[in-house]
Amino acid sequence: MHSLLFNYFEAKTGINQESFEFLRDYFKPIESRRNEYLLRSGRICHNLYFVNEGCLRLYTTNMEGKEVTRYFAFKNKFGTALSSFINQQPSFEFIQSLEPTELLVIHRTDFYYLVDTNPHVNRIYRDMLEMAYTTSQERIYGLQGDSALERLRWLLEYQPNILTRLSSKVISSYLGVTPYTLSRLKAEL
Amino acid sequence: MHSLLFNYFEAKTGINQESFEFLRDYFKPIESRRNEYLLRSGRICHNLYFVNEGCLRLYTTNMEGKEVTRYFAFKNKFGTALSSFINQQPSFEFIQSLEPTELLVIHRTDFYYLVDTNPHVNRIYRDMLEMAYTTSQERIYGLQGDSALERLRWLLEYQPNILTRLSSKVISSYLGVTPYTLSRLKAEL
């Protein structure tokens, strides 16, 4: 149940089994069904999720009701509505499981307690933030610099699993285009 | 010389004067001239800067040679080519001072040493990353969801100093439009 999480910690911090024992019980296993919501916009996000199996989607809707997807958390990834989790303000984001999903959950209070008291968790959080930041930078420069077709090619190159595994509707909201143009772009190879 | 930095630390971590004494000498004062480069794309970023006076600009150029500005660091802000600073890979970003600028510099090696050994600096870095992340999220959702005119209105509302203080050329690269369209947008009020 916690073995993927242990591997994750071990790879990033070199933690050993007995130190991990102390942490593991903070992370509770839960399951969610396809299309189930773990968080809705407007609510404050109190949980951090680690994906054992399945897939979470983090997205928001803008004023015109259009969906904008920010991140897919597959197996072996952490996911949460990070801005709300950090600032404890109502979330603009939704957290939705796109498939039947097995998760480990930790409550924000416990997590920040561990961040402040446990060097391994401190290191993990730092790593999460650094990664979240650098990937969002890539996205910004991609959105500003590249055409929709170039972004699709980039996705094909670096995250082909997204294209094969998820629906076009969801992919288009990730690429920042409408489903119509995504369909046309795919026709151009 | 270090008083702004002390205020910054004090506000975020409640550090006291004597604890700060130990840290301050890691931060060396330097100055830079208008349009001077502190880092050029292709080089690895080894420094973190704190702005005492003036303004830094962080930007990149895409394949067609077009500039995309990510951040302006005004007085009382930290600035660095964060992705390169974190990963020690060649930077895509340039760091340029837009005005005569007074800075405090700390070398990456020193900084991460302090992050790992000093709780105040650990907290400051966590805070930096959290802010860097949340602001880049706002940018992503703004770029994907809003029109150029809406983005300009947003800037007018939340960062009017940018509009008054910096050149249109630089502002347009921050908004993600050409100088031509920025000029037209301003004409529409």
Added chain:
DNA sequence: CGAGGCCTTGACCGCGGTCAATGCCCGTGG
């Protein structure tokens, strides 16, 4: 079998980019 989603495709259009021309400001040198 029917209803509703999702994907595709066509026709149309508007935002924002490109290119060229003009004017303004300012620094430099005759």
Added chain:
DNA sequence: CCACGGGCATTGACCGCGGTCAAGGCCTCG
């Protein structure tokens, strides 16, 4: 002191990418 040149801002004419809307086909699921 003025003349010249270069950089920046503005504006007009044109165009193409990607959005919108409507229609049609194909799934799945009740």
